[in-house]
Amino acid sequence: MVSSEKLYNIPLEDILGDRFGRYSKYIIQERALPDARDGLKPVQRRILYSMFYEGNLQDKPYRKSAKTVGNVIGNYHPHGDTSVYDAMVRLSQDWKLRNVLVQMHGNNGSIDGDPPAAMRYTEARLSAIASELLRDIDKETVEFVPNFDDTSMEPVVLPSMFPNLLVNGSTGISAGYATEIPSHHLGEVIDATIMRIDRKNCSIDDLMTVIHGPDFPTGGIIQGVDGIRKAYETGKGKIIIRSRVHTEDIRGGKQALIITEIPAEVNKANLVKKIDEVRLDRKVDGITEVRDETDRTGLRIVIELKKDANNEAILNYLYKNTELQIPYNFNMVAIYNRTPKQMSLPAILDAYIEHQKEVVTNRSKYDLRKAKARAHVVEGLMKALSILDQVISTIRSANDKRDAKDKLIAQYSFTEQQAEAIVMLQLYRLTNTDITALQEEAAELSKKIEQLETILNSETKLLSVIKTDLKKIKQTYADDRRSTIEGEIEEIKIVREDIIAQEDVIITVTSEGYVKRTTPRSYSASNGKDYGMKEGDRLIYQKESTTTDTLILFTSKGNYLYLPIHEMQDIRWKDMGQHIANIIPIERDEAILSATIVNNFEENKDFILFVTKNGIVKRTSISQLKVQRYSKPLVGMSIKNDDALIYAGVSGETDRVLLATSNGYTLLFKVDEISVQGLRAGGVKGINLKDQDYVVSADIVSESVKDIFCATHRAAVKKMKLDTIPQSSRGTRGAKIIRDLKNNPHQLIGVYTINENDMFAILSKSGQFEMVDPAGIRHSDQYSNGSFIMDTDEAGEIKTIIRYKKEENN
Template structure:
């Protein structure tokens, strides 16, 4: 091993003996520092990233001013890449293109001739096709760069010098904004109006201690090149103070009348950095997917006059509602998060407006100080020469003789300097002076120039020695810049963020559909036409319907399960299918765990004065107001009733009536007043409604005294009885037996339902659900039968009874009880046995007498 290492050492000069963690950590730290400072984040002073600064400087060096001819973009990219930016030409050209796009930059810094991309996301033409030059605003960023105002550093190969920052005669970072991502840092600064930013800068120059609130009062908010409406003054204030905040950007729209009762929505400005073609496509998809029905057509009518998107609406459509829906569901309204992060003092900081403007003002003080020193040196040098030339005029004849008598230029200079004590600089100016400058006029011009230079030097010395004068210069130049390149505000600022609430039902047309739900939990929504055209329904093996009804698209289904939960399912949320299709399992709509459907109720309107009756297998019951079941979030099953361990929800009924009928598996029936059962919320567990001994509750339902009721046995028999023949008890009793219990193969009850005279008169439909199928029949089949165990409906050898459902009568208006009193006229039928005759009231005896109604009759 050591021999191998020695051989390696012979070929490798420098081996670093460090751990991989230390090497990677140190290298990545250097890389991170590079991309943070020298690639992705802008400088707070000139608001530019290095590649942008290098492009502008290179174009300035090429003399490509705003009033000069265009030059090929490829030449510019080559110049930048060859001298200053050793990266790919595509990254340079992409930066050029962005700086030229008037929908990205509030003040474009490059004037590009040719296809430089579009707001639709089209890419720019290749750099060999486009031409470019500097724009007027970029001239103000570069102004005075030739006067040693900013520091220069060697380029990547030490053959050229490049500026580390531009002089920047306006706060470009806030005016044009910036966007970038680096290692651990990101920045997202929107553009702001130039005039407002300059006003704020001047206010800060005048008062170093100005409050944040007063300072940001000069800046109304972002001013996007695409216009639009910004909502959220508080978010703007927070962002301008802290560097972080959230605002809402909304498109600018208005409506036009197409015809009577028909409108068109016109969009003239869209949110910043939103792709227009994608926006149009997304709105059109809402129409195609039928998520909104009232849009006829959407067109992009943008032309040379400006952006315009037209949305034609159907007759009678509410344009305000549709617009609000589009704000909610499309990029017509977007959130924008401020993240003002920039490089200050060679380090990244997230700051508010005040530190940014302070950094800019300090930069301007340095720039003007450097410029003043440069101009002062030049003015003093020129004054020295002018004074020498003026002195020369008084001894002109003698100087001419000396020059004539000298051997050469150097001898002339030396002789003049020795004779008249001119400095080397003055002597150089004299010997190189052209003869025509010796006229009297030029002497006067020299004297005037001397006076002007003295004034200029005094002014420059005042700037350099008096900070107040320096501040005045900065303000003057800012006001001059504002006067030359300011543009009117494009974005409207609104104080409050409008909270848009959309009821999806308003998007749905009121159309009747057929809903089918099976005992295995499959649900389908079909058009009436599909239902009428289908001969058969699509079902799995051994499955059957437990609910079929024509309802409105605007209705809501409450689907109750045996685990005490309910599924809140708006009808329009169910996928439309053909009637012969299998349907969608409820588990694919909301997550449910091994739950089976026991009851489905369709609701058109959630009212406060309608009750539901819920009952469990162990006899617990409660009444709950219908309004309590209305929710706004329904992505999962919701609790309808709290259950004890081992208990299940077995029945749900709606529309309170005077009686509650409870039927047990062993054939006991209890009748008590609905007013005896208290009301509870959806999370409560209820109270004991019926006393059970080695038995379980099958069904509880509301009824009137004049109603009948039917029971389905496990052996497939329908047994009919009348409510009036069941004695009225208080709740929590065992009730009376109505079905004889056989020792072998008993007729255990599996389902029961109320049957009113109206239902019988209308001969409504009924579902007899078995373990193998659903038998769809009518209630005329449920007549009284001579057999005490009722009428046999199917073969008990192949299948067993599961549940019975009876359709509501059309003419039977749901009874809304006020308090607990019925509005319907009661038919008083005296029970065969009064409750007081059945109960031993002796308080000393706990045992109560229980009598079966069957004991009163012969078989």
């Protein structure tokens, strides 16, 4: 027995490449992209043709949508009913299509994104303008091909009596291709088509005198004529679509922003929700209420404002941070000659004109053939009436219809068609009046034949017919333009002070990453005591600020976190703060090192000094820290894997830097020896380290500093005069400030400058701590190891030094 299996020895990659290639070709040609000629995707074309074929027209009653969906699936489109119904619903949505092609009774969805009712509930029929896409399809104007099961025929393209691709636009994604063609005004598109017919070489600028730009179904304001021109030239371009907003006076002398048109494809319910979130999160001060007052008379969103609110600033913020304004990117890709092609405006118009020439030529040939056939029959009928008695006698003498026809053909030279018409003639038509009607019909047919032959023999006449048809469509269906076009894209500038209520607050940050914004009233009610935080946590930053400032946090991985204070939650002094990871996601092993508050980035002349454990230092201008997007950690300094940031602080141009290492070396040098670098730079060498040594602390030394405070891991502390340490240069080793011991040598934990009212808390690994007031310590020399303040045998080694102001010590 011979096996019927056929085995191929082909590499898998070739098989996959071939199969995916076939699939891609199908998706591109037969599903996702519109045809340049009628502007329809296959499923849309099949829906419209099926409704037309079944007589579901605009002058007939509505029919159940389910019936149409069933016909489309059964006859032309063997896919899921959901996909067909969704496509059918979209053709009926007047906020998606500029000129709807399907009229639907019942719930066909909404601009809020509500789903349509099931197809068993809704009813539909073709719209009047959709019939123009199908007009004369029965006159052999377009090519028909067998359907998927060879039981009937379907059109490859519709006759399309207007340029639907531009009028209704298209959007779709396929394998390797996407398309985004906006809708346009019917009258403008027809004017542009006529201009292109009259002047084959007209320029984009010429065309733009009649077709000014897109015209979206939801209206709105389009900004960016240059983007439109570029799109019409190349098929790609960018514009801005802005909602139409005006101001109205409302009760109590207040005002409200009234939105009456929104950008195309924007979900209104989501837009209203987003604007209300802006109000709830207090990202903008001045909005009291947001409500949707849309009804059957039109779209209307009301944003009520406070009396003293800055209307323009609030509106600009909403334009920039919500879908009240969106960018739109043209990507005019369509199927042309069965190939996806990026098309310019002239190319789309030319493709349509070529299609119309073919349609009108085919229609004229069909009408000419029919007219000639009828003229031939009329000629035979007139001849028969002129010899009526003989004809009647011949027919009466015949045995049957076939015999009668044969005798008429043989005796009077009638043709088969004429003989058929004569024998089928009804008796009542054998009157004197009928010959007159036949003579008139013959004259009309002669005139019609002459006209049709002129159309077929003259391209000028052919184009004239196309123009006449287009003008009729424009006169019948063109309405007013909905979108307004503005030449320039307006740059939105937001001054934070204009949109945020300026309130005094107190900002705090803890070592475990809890941040808090507190009102002065809450702080005063607690008298600055009983600060809410986890046990074992400690405060590392506290400062009075305002809601218009920005909190910058620096982490051990060299990142910084950007946190506008007006976006922080208002939390009571006694309550625990919000963990930074709940605001900006940071890694588990990423610790908060320090914080600073910036009032004005542009005018700030200071720098951030970064210092790593391996002695790398870097200066970056504070102005570079300003960003627009801050939902994730931002790179402050590029750090190698075996390194970590240990310090980030604000320095001026005249300050000095104090670095201290575990082995007891300190280095003092001018901060301007460190060149200013960008955020992603890795820095330069700050101190020359011995093997196994590392930097434990860094500090900024201002001109007013006279003393420094030192502590070792054995809980020994000392105070030294700053001038004990010689000023050196960046990249050197520095001076030793602790004496080496053979047994249990001291290791530095930190060296810090002593400013007015500074106190230090010394924390051991077991949690024991001692407060040290440096004012009560005598000065020590460079080779002293200081005085012990704690028994580390019991408490464990010293882990941390914390510097406080005396008034913060709670």
